[in-house]
Amino acid sequence: MTIPFSSGILDTRLTGLFAMSKAPPPEMTTYDRILNAATEVIAQQGYSGAGVQEIIERAGASKGSFYFHFPSKEKMVEALVQRMSERLLHNVQESVEGQPTPLHRVAASIEALIATFARQRRVAQVLLLNIIGHGRATDKRFLPMRERFSLLIQQELDGAVAAGQIPSQDTTLVAQMWVGAIHEVILRWLLTGQPHTLTSVTPQLQATLLRSLGADPALPPPAAPSRVGNGTGRRKG
Amino acid sequence: MTIPFSSGILDTRLTGLFAMSKAPPPEMTTYDRILNAATEVIAQQGYSGAGVQEIIERAGASKGSFYFHFPSKEKMVEALVQRMSERLLHNVQESVEGQPTPLHRVAASIEALIATFARQRRVAQVLLLNIIGHGRATDKRFLPMRERFSLLIQQELDGAVAAGQIPSQDTTLVAQMWVGAIHEVILRWLLTGQPHTLTSVTPQLQATLLRSLGADPALPPPAAPSRVGNGTGRRKG
Amino acid sequence: MTIPFSSGILDTRLTGLFAMSKAPPPEMTTYDRILNAATEVIAQQGYSGAGVQEIIERAGASKGSFYFHFPSKEKMVEALVQRMSERLLHNVQESVEGQPTPLHRVAASIEALIATFARQRRVAQVLLLNIIGHGRATDKRFLPMRERFSLLIQQELDGAVAAGQIPSQDTTLVAQMWVGAIHEVILRWLLTGQPHTLTSVTPQLQATLLRSLGADPALPPPAAPSRVGNGTGRRKG
Amino acid sequence: MTIPFSSGILDTRLTGLFAMSKAPPPEMTTYDRILNAATEVIAQQGYSGAGVQEIIERAGASKGSFYFHFPSKEKMVEALVQRMSERLLHNVQESVEGQPTPLHRVAASIEALIATFARQRRVAQVLLLNIIGHGRATDKRFLPMRERFSLLIQQELDGAVAAGQIPSQDTTLVAQMWVGAIHEVILRWLLTGQPHTLTSVTPQLQATLLRSLGADPALPPPAAPSRVGNGTGRRKG
DNA sequence: AATGAATGAGTATTCATTCAT
DNA sequence: AATGAATGAATACTCATTCAT
Numbered sequence: 001m002t003i004p005f006s007s008g009i010l011d012t013r014l015t016g017l018f019a020m021s022k023a024p025p026p027e028m029t030t031y032d033r034i035l036n037a038a039t040e041v042i043a044q045q046g047y048s049g050a051g052v053q054e055i056i057e058r059a060g061a062s063k064g065s066f067y068f069h070f071p072s073k074e075k076m077v078e079a080l081v082q083r084m085s086e087r088l089l090h091n092v093q094e095s096v097e098g099q100p101t102p103l104h105r106v107a108a109s110i111e112a113l114i115a116t117f118a119r120q121r122r123v124a125q126v127l128l129l130n131i132i133g134h135g136r137a138t139d140k141r142f143l144p145m146r147e148r149f150s151l152l153i154q155q156e157l158d159g160a161v162a163a164g165q166i167p168s169q170d171t172t173l174v175a176q177m178w179v180g181a182i183h184e185v186i187l188r189w190l191l192t193g194q195p196h197t198l199t200s201v202t203p204q205l206q207a208t209l210l211r212s213l214g215a216d217p218a219l220p221p222p223a224a225p226s227r228v229g230n231g232t233g234r235r236k237g
Numbered sequence: 238m239t240i241p242f243s244s245g246i247l248d249t250r251l252t253g254l255f256a257m258s259k260a261p262p263p264e265m266t267t268y269d270r271i272l273n274a275a276t277e278v279i280a281q282q283g284y285s286g287a288g289v290q291e292i293i294e295r296a297g298a299s300k301g302s303f304y305f306h307f308p309s310k311e312k313m314v315e316a317l318v319q320r321m322s323e324r325l326l327h328n329v330q331e332s333v334e335g336q337p338t339p340l341h342r343v344a345a346s347i348e349a350l351i352a353t354f355a356r357q358r359r360v361a362q363v364l365l366l367n368i369i370g371h372g373r374a375t376d377k378r379f380l381p382m383r384e385r386f387s388l389l390i391q392q393e394l395d396g397a398v399a400a401g402q403i404p405s406q407d408t409t410l411v412a413q414m415w416v417g418a419i420h421e422v423i424l425r426w427l428l429t430g431q432p433h434t435l436t437s438v439t440p441q442l443q444a445t446l447l448r449s450l451g452a453d454p455a456l457p458p459p460a461a462p463s464r465v466g467n468g469t470g471r472r473k474g
Numbered sequence: 475m476t477i478p479f480s481s482g483i484l485d486t487r488l489t490g491l492f493a494m495s496k497a498p499p500p501e502m503t504t505y506d507r508i509l510n511a512a513t514e515v516i517a518q519q520g521y522s523g524a525g526v527q528e529i530i531e532r533a534g535a536s537k538g539s540f541y542f543h544f545p546s547k548e549k550m551v552e553a554l555v556q557r558m559s560e561r562l563l564h565n566v567q568e569s570v571e572g573q574p575t576p577l578h579r580v581a582a583s584i585e586a587l588i589a590t591f592a593r594q595r596r597v598a599q600v601l602l603l604n605i606i607g608h609g610r611a612t613d614k615r616f617l618p619m620r621e622r623f624s625l626l627i628q629q630e631l632d633g634a635v636a637a638g639q640i641p642s643q644d645t646t647l648v649a650q651m652w653v654g655a656i657h658e659v660i661l662r663w664l665l666t667g668q669p670h671t672l673t674s675v676t677p678q679l680q681a682t683l684l685r686s687l688g689a690d691p692a693l694p695p696p697a698a699p700s701r702v703g704n705g706t707g708r709r710k711g
Numbered sequence: 712m713t714i715p716f717s718s719g720i721l722d723t724r725l726t727g728l729f730a731m732s733k734a735p736p737p738e739m740t741t742y743d744r745i746l747n748a749a750t751e752v753i754a755q756q757g758y759s760g761a762g763v764q765e766i767i768e769r770a771g772a773s774k775g776s777f778y779f780h781f782p783s784k785e786k787m788v789e790a791l792v793q794r795m796s797e798r799l800l801h802n803v804q805e806s807v808e809g810q811p812t813p814l815h816r817v818a819a820s821i822e823a824l825i826a827t828f829a830r831q832r833r834v835a836q837v838l839l840l841n842i843i844g845h846g847r848a849t850d851k852r853f854l855p856m857r858e859r860f861s862l863l864i865q866q867e868l869d870g871a872v873a874a875g876q877i878p879s880q881d882t883t884l885v886a887q888m889w890v891g892a893i894h895e896v897i898l899r900w901l902l903t904g905q906p907h908t909l910t911s912v913t914p915q916l917q918a919t920l921l922r923s924l925g926a927d928p929a930l931p932p933p934a935a936p937s938r939v940g941n942g943t944g945r946r947k948g
Numbered sequence: 949a950a951t952g953a954a955t956g957a958g959t960a961t962t963c964a965t966t967c968a969t
Numbered sequence: 970a971a972t973g974a975a976t977g978a979a980t981a982c983t984c985a986t987t988c989a990t
Contacts (some may be wrong), residue, residue, distance in 0.1 A: 030953080041282020048285040052981060062955050067982065069953090146421075170441055176425055177418035177445060184383075185410065204407050208414060212449035267970080289964060299972045301967085306970090310964060490901020504974080522759040526960065536976050537961080543974090547960065620895075644915050647896065651919060655888035658857075662887055678881050682888060686923030741949080763985060773951045774986085780949090784985060 031069045033059040035080050043122035045127075047077060058186070084123055085145040091116055092152065102159035103166070107206045109152060110182060114205070117186050118198035125190055128183055151180045166213040178209055270296040272317050280359035283366075284314065291314055313350045322382035328353055329389065339396035340403070344443050346389060347419060351442070354423050355435035366427055372453055387416045394450070403450040415446050505543045507533040509554050517599035521551060558597055559619040565590055566626065576633035577640070581680050582655060583626060588679070591660050592672035599664055602657055624653045631687070640687040652683055719742075742780045744770040746791050754833035760790065795834055796856035802827055803863065808811035814877070814924075818917050820863060821893060825916070828897050829909035838899055839894055857894075861886045868924070877924040889920055 026037075037059035041050040052073055056066050070076035095112035099105040117124040127145060154175035160166045185205060189198045265273075278287040289310055292468035294305050332349035336342040354361040364382060391412035395434060397403045426435045445460035502510075511533035515524040526547055530540050544550035569586035573579040591598040601619060628649035634640045660680060663672045739747075748770035752761040763784055767777050781787035806823035810816040828835040838856060865886035871877045895915060900909045 015450070050981080051978090063957090063982080064955050064984080065953075068955095073981065169445075172447055173422065173438060173441055176421050178423020180417040180419070180424070181414035182417070183421065184413050187417070188413055201410060204410055205414070208406075208411055208449045208451075211451045212445045214445075214448045288962085290962095300965085300974090301972050302970070304965070527958095537978090538963085538976050541961065542976095606964085616817035631985075643919075647912060647915055648919055650895050650899055651916070654891040654893070654898070656891070657883065658887050658891020658894065661891070675884060679886055681887070682880075682885055682923045682925075685925045686919045688919075688922045762983085774953090775951050775988085776949070778986070 013213065030059070030061050030065055034061055034066060034069060034076065035083060037061075038076060038080050039084075039122050039126055042077070042080075043125035081127065081145065084127055087128075088113070088116055088123070088145070089148060089152070092149070096156075101165060102156045102163055103210065106153055106160070107210065110178075110206055110209065111155070111202050113149070113182065114186065114202050118189075121190070124186055127159055128187055129190055146179055146183075148235040150175045153178055160213070169214070173214065179210070181205070181209065267296070267298050267302055271298055271303060271306060272314065272320060275313060275317050276321075276359055276363055279314070279317075282364040295350055318364065318382065321364055322385065325353055325360070325364075325382070326385055326389070329386070333393075338402060339393045339400055340447065343390055343393040343397070344447065346393070347415075348439050349448065350386070350419065351423065351439050352436060358427070361423055361427055365424055366402075383416055383420075387412045390415055397450070406416070406451065411449065414449070418442070418446065504533070504535050504539055508535055508543060508550065509557060511535075512550060512554050513558075513596050513600055516551070516554075517596035520603075555601065555619065558601055559622070562587070562590055562597070562601075562619070563622060566623070568644060570630075575639060576630045576637055577684065580627055580630040580634070581684065583630070584652075584680055584683065585676050587623070587656065588660065588676050589673055595664070598660055602661055603664055619651055620657075624649045627652055634669070634687070643688065648686065651686075655679070655683065725913055741770070741772050741776055744773055745777060745780060745787065746794065748772075749787060749791050750795075750833055750837055753788070753791075754836040792838065792856065795838055796859065799824070799827055799834070799838075799856070799861070800859055803860070807867075812876060813867045813874055814921065817864055817867040817871070817940050818921065820867070821889075821917055821920065822913050824860070824893060825897065826910055829900075832901070835897055835901055839898055861890045864889055871924070880925065885923065888923075892916075892920065 034055065037057075038050065040058060041055050045051075045054075047071045049103045052063065052066055054065060059066075061227040066076070092109045095108050096105045099108045117128075154171045157166070158173060161168050161171065182205065183204065185201060186198065189196060194200055271292060274292045275287065275294060278292050281287075282291075289300070289303055293299060303313075307316065329346045329349045333342045334346050336345045354365075390406045394403070394408040395410060398405050398408065419442065422438060423435065425431060432438055508529060511529045511531075511558065512524065514532060515529050519528075521524075526540055530537060532621045533540075540550070544553065566583045566586045569582050572580045573582045591602075631640070631645040631649060635642050635645065656679065659675060660672065662668060669675055744763060745766060748766045748768075749761065752766050755761075756765075763774070763777055767773060777787075781790065803820045803823045806819050807816045810819050828839075861883075865882045868877070868886060869884040872879050872882065893916065896912060897909065899905060906912055
């Protein structure tokens with residue numbers, strides 16, 4: 001009767017993926033030092049606030065070097081977001097492997113996403129806060145990440161429908177809603193610091209989302225029963 | 238057994254709230270002409286892309302006039318967002334009046350929000366797309382609108398818990414999630430144009446959100462049955 | 475039997491047309507101060523060498539002011555060249571008035587052109603030396619001035635043909651050649667300082683050019699016989 | 712009674728002198744590949760518009776290579792202009808050999824110059840259009856070519872004076888004027904494409920220039936009568 | 949001879965803001 | 970209340986040149 005999705009391994013995998021420091025290790029390539037510095041600066045100042053000057057200063061590079069590696073600030077940010085999204089989705093997809101059912105997988109991916117953002121605050125700031133809507137209004141450039149994550153969820157939901165786990169419904173819409181719900185929670189955490197530890201909301205988040213599917217979210221526990229259970233997971237006694 | 242939340246009145250009330258044209262009526266006060274012009278420009282170009290020059294040109298005002306009425310561009314945008322939020326929430330709250338139960342009210346407010354944004358595309362662009370994350374990253378200035386709407390929902394949810402309509406749960410978190418889910422759907426509509434008419438998703442959106450509360454969303458129809466009702470709100474006969 | 479083209483009046487008319495000093499008179503408009511400063515800087519450094527910074531410094535203006543008055547450095551130079559050409563041609567055309575025959579007029583215009591350039595060295599530098607070929611190679615923007623002067627000459631030559639002063643010939647080509655010949659002499663003067671006083675070559679220049687028309691250049695003296703006569707003006711004893 | 716200056720040999724001699732292609736033949740020395748690439752780029756973009764980067768790309772060379780062969784971009788252009796001038800004047804001087812009288816020689820050199828530029832459009836663009844006035848205004852570096860050609864003409868004119876072919880006159884000035892006239896015609900051709908074939912104006916150009924000397928330009932035909940002759944060289948039967 | 953990453957002073961241009969009128 | 974010329978710090982980007990390999 002509980003919803004036991006877990007993936008403890010994930011944590012160690014992510015460590016150091018976006019690591020960075022004020023004194024950039026010279027053994028890193030200039031290209032990477034610039035992207036890492038950009039992550040920090042954009043996280044702090046936003047896209048428009050992030051000056052090339054400050055980025056190269058943090059990266060220990062020169063103007064010329066910056067424009068040797070990237071044709072423009074804009075393209076650099078594109079490359080940065082691309083790299084972030086790639087890694088993020090890679091981690092999410094990894095966490096999904098080995099999960100027994102579609103619903104297990106979807107819950108695992110939510111957990112992975114939140115765990116990653118919780119650990120990489122700056123990545124969350126860049127991806128969720130400072131990129132959207134930075135230029136011309138109808139800027140579709142950074143839609144892909146949201147779309148890809150939403151697609152990933154949708155596919156699992158479709159699987160769940162096919163497997164009879166949940167009733168047939170507009171999975172595209174639901175997946176979008178989920179992405180929005182999750183992002184909003186992370187956004188609040190970024191802006192207000194509430195809750196203190198982002199990961200603490202994972203269980204309730206999962207429970208609420210699963211409930212929205214209109215299915216009995218009680219699932220047979222996978223190999224390792226999870227601590228994530230909650231008491232509201234059933235609709236009737 | 239259906240969930241019939243409605244609010245037909247809403248439509249007429251909103252009309253003309255943010256109206257604006259290329260040749261601004263001179264009988265409007267300069268203050269308002271500037272705010273209206275700013276709405277258009279920000280909707281098209283985003284916050285950073287919106288120059289004071291272009292705004293005053295559209296408003297038929299002068300530089301000096303702008304800075305007579307507003308101490309800075311930033312404060313002007315704050316005033317604009319403030320005015321928008323105020324009107325938006327006012328409409329939402331109006332639509333809630335007369336609804337019999339907390340769940341009815343919460344559903345009505347969702348419908349009102351979406352209906353307003355659907356009608357005032359530019360308002361949606363400014364509020365959801367082009368304001369967040371425009372400057373210093375941890376900018377809490379524009380949180381209020383999201384927070385207030387989320388608070389509004391939370392209060393109704395608390396009422397529903399108290400009334401025994403839904404099980405006890407973390408209504409703060411759920412309200413946040415709802416706001417995120419709704420915003421995301423609107424965002425997609427803004428960026429991709431899908432779905433063609435935003436309001437067409439209202440029923441499914443409401444159904445999914447209500448389901449996430451973990452209660453049988455079938456409600457006794459309120460006084461005046463709405464055209465907005467939908468038939469997918471229940472899981473079995 | 476001499477070639478008596480003169481126009482002493484001209485000199486006084488031109489005085490002060492492009493006047494300028496390092497301490498710009500504040501009673502001049504910013505627009506003019508910028509154009510004047512640009513004349514000096516371009517004369518010294520050439521088009522690409524002339525930085526907006528240095529121009530505004532000399533003009534006692536600010537960056538913002540510069541771009542308030544001109545949309546770009548390029549457009550500013552266009553305006554400058556336009557103004558210079560306009561004034562130059564105006565002077566030339568003025569000097570032509572009152573000359574009895576087409577050939578007298580053509581000779582007067584040559585004298586006026588040289589006199590103007592001799593007095594406005596910087597104008598010559600800008601117009602002849604530093605503008606042509608400054609950007610993309612096939613830049614037709616500054617052709618107009620040369621073309622207009624050459625057209626002016628051509629029309630007088632056509633008049634001379636019609637009046638039977640010179641034989642029929644390709645006046646377009648000849649006018650071009652004249653412009654080239656005159657410019658080259660001025661160019662040498664600009665680059666080498668030879669001859670010491672540019673105007674001293676006027677008589678020989680006129681004589682040689684008139685001879686090239688294939689007509690007996692001996693003309694009946696106009697009202698005031700000129701000092702410009704030379705001893706090679708006849709073809710046979 | 713005609714003016715028959717000819718030099719049919721010239722054509723074949725010039726072929727391939729400045730040949731170049733987008734895929735530079737690897738058997739050419741890097742030094743030459745760079746100069747050739749520079750010719751193309753400068754012809755298209757002008758001196759300031761020609762970046763070292765683009766030049767080496769076209770040359771199939773590297774930055775380091777460029778600066779191994781040339782101390783600076785400026786010196787490279789000097790070398791390029793030097794090489795061009797050298798070859799150009801060499802061809803002109805060759806075409807002069809065998810001509811019977813100074814005036815024949817001078818006419819032949821004009822024909823050779825025009826023929827060369829007509830065939831080597833890029834050379835004309837570089838030498839006449841895109842080099843003058845590119846940097847510091849009073850740049851005497853590229854004067855030499857004009858000066859040398861003008862000197863060459865002057866010497867023949869002096870010879871003509873000594874031989875009694877033309878009256879005594881300021882041959883220095885006349886030579887300068889000639890160079891200017893010829894350059895202007897070529898310049899127009901470069902900028903406007905008129906006349907369609909540059910060489911078609913040669914006869915009239917020669918006739919007009921010779922007439923300007925104040926001598927009967929009718930000359931006894933040299934050994935080999937040329938196809939280049941024209942019938943307008945005399946004023947009366 | 950050759951490579952190409954790195955440099956940094958220099959460039960034109962933007963833009964929120966001020967201020968005399 | 971309103972005007973619009975003036976301000977100047979800040980910005981993204983260029984490019985000839987250097988240098989370790």
